[in-house]
Amino acid sequence: MLTPRHQALLMTLAGMTVGVAVFGAVLAINGGNPLAGHDDTPAGIVNSQPTPSSTPHGDGLQPGSLTYVTATFGTDDKPVSAEVPAGWKSTQDGTRPRFLDPTGVWTIRFDTRGSKQTPDQLVDARARSIDERDFKKISTDNGTLVYTYVDQARGPRMGLSRWVSTDGGQTSAIEITVGGRPQDRAGLEEVLQHATDTLKLPVADGDTRPN
Structure with missing residues (x-):
């Protein structure tokens, strides 16, 4: 018991x-x-759940994030220079150089051959010649064409093409084009304007520009 x-x-x-x-x-x-079921994980304990990675350049190209370096191109007897974003590498030299950022999202290119046509004429001609899906002309002010389209591989894209004149708009000395996405517009405008402001062209010794 x-x-x-x-x-x-x-x-x-x-x-x-x-x-x-x-x-x-x-x-x-x-x-x-x-x-489980509580969010107050003690300090020092790592949450094993994966954190979604952010999309590269998701907020667009920011003007304040850019620094610049001088690039020289053209020909030996007629060199041209302008400042381009630091880190953007040249993928093509000569009279039609092209600079691409490391991710391939943004680009700036130059055409130093010039033209006997006015900037406004070249804006109209370029707008008529673009054969891209969903092409939309945004503006054509001051010798600059702003447009959007859809690239089959990269999706929505934006381009800004400017023709610079050195004789009061009678002819065009150089074309500058920047490209990216619609959400990059502020940064692209900054890149284009900075290249325009720092552009140095050779003194013309004869008109050899194409029509």
């Missing part, structure tokens, strides 16, 4: 067994984490 002391000890052991069983059931339900 059990004494009162033995009976109390058996009741204590039974209670502990039930508690362990309940705690084990909670762990099984919560995947082994007793804090």
Whole structure:
């Protein structure tokens, strides 16, 4: 016959067994984490759930993030220079150089051959010649064509093409075009304007420009 002391000890052991069983059931339900369902993870504990990576350039090209370096191109006897964003690499030299950022999202290119046509005439001609899906002409002010289209591989794109005149708009000395995405417009405008402001052209010694 059990004494009162033995009976109390058996009741204590039974209670502990039930508690362990309940705690084990909670762990099984919560995947082994007793804090599941709570956001207050203790400091020093790393959450194992993956964090979605941000989309590169998701907010667009920001003007304030750009620094510039001088690029020289053209020909040996008629060199041209302008400042382009630092880190954008030249993929084509000579009279039609092209500079591309490391990710391939943004570009600036120059055409130093010039033209006997006025900037406005070249704006109209370029707008008529672009054969891209969903092409839309945004503006044609001050010898600059702003447009958008959809590229089959890269999706929505934006281009800004400017023709610079050195004789009061009678002819065009150089074309500067920048490209990116619609959300990059502010940065693209900055790149285009900076290239225009820092542009240095050779002194003309004869008109050899094409029509």
